[in-house]
Amino acid sequence: MIVFGGSGQGDLxxxxxxxxxxxxxxxxSREMYIVREGTVAIVKRIGQEEIVLARRGRGEFxxxxxxxxxxxxxxTARAEGKVRLLVLHAGGFLxxxxxxxxxxxxxxxxxxxxxxxxxEQMAEFLSSLDEADPARQKLAALLEVGPSTxxxxx
Numbered sequence: 001m002i003v004f005g006g007s008g009q010g011d012l013x014x015x016x017x018x019x020x021x022x023x024x025x026x027x028x029s030r031e032m033y034i035v036r037e038g039t040v041a042i043v044k045r046i047g048q049e050e051i052v053l054a055r056r057g058r059g060e061f062x063x064x065x066x067x068x069x070x071x072x073x074x075x076t077a078r079a080e081g082k083v084r085l086l087v088l089h090a091g092g093f094l095x096x097x098x099x100x101x102x103x104x105x106x107x108x109x110x111x112x113x114x115x116x117x118x119x120e121q122m123a124e125f126l127s128s129l130d131e132a133d134p135a136r137q138k139l140a141a142l143l144e145v146g147p148s149t150x151x152x153x154x
Contacts, residue, residue, distance in 0.1 A: 012087050016079035023063065025076045031087050032067040035060050038083035044075040055080070061107065067093060 013036070016022055023029050025044060033040070035056050042054045042062055053075050056062045066073050067090055088096070097104040122143060129136035 014085050014087050016083045016085065018079055018081050020079045020083075022077040022079065022083075022085070023073050025073055027066075027073045029073065030067050030070060031089055032061060032063040032093060033077070034086040034088065035062075036084040036086055039080040040083055040085075041078050041080050042075045043078060061110070064107070064111075 016038075022033065022040065023031075035058050037058060040056045040062060041052055042056065043050050043052050045051075054062070062077060063073075065071070067088070122139070126136055126139060126143075129139075
């Protein structure tokens, strides 16, 4: 669990009521959040259906992708019950990493765990599909190649 007191760089505690939206898919906001109390659902709309991508509870973080990559939000974050969050801006995040390298290491461990879990879930899903299934072939090809890089990137 990440224990974090804040950096004092414009970071603030925010409280959200049950069902309240913290950010929406496509938003350009760049904050990261650490859950101090409650649970947050990260959801994505696919067609007419809303899929829960993740749930984050006390001591967990979310929103880090937009903070780190300066890209729009890929999902909507919504409070499940009363939620208290620490809102962390880029300056405060950098200051915290400098002040407490263990914080950065714990974040990296959690991100690695998320990637590992996702890879295991994708492998399990792939193994459940027939080898001739075009969806299996497409997903396998995507996994082998990986995501495309940004122009000018590695």
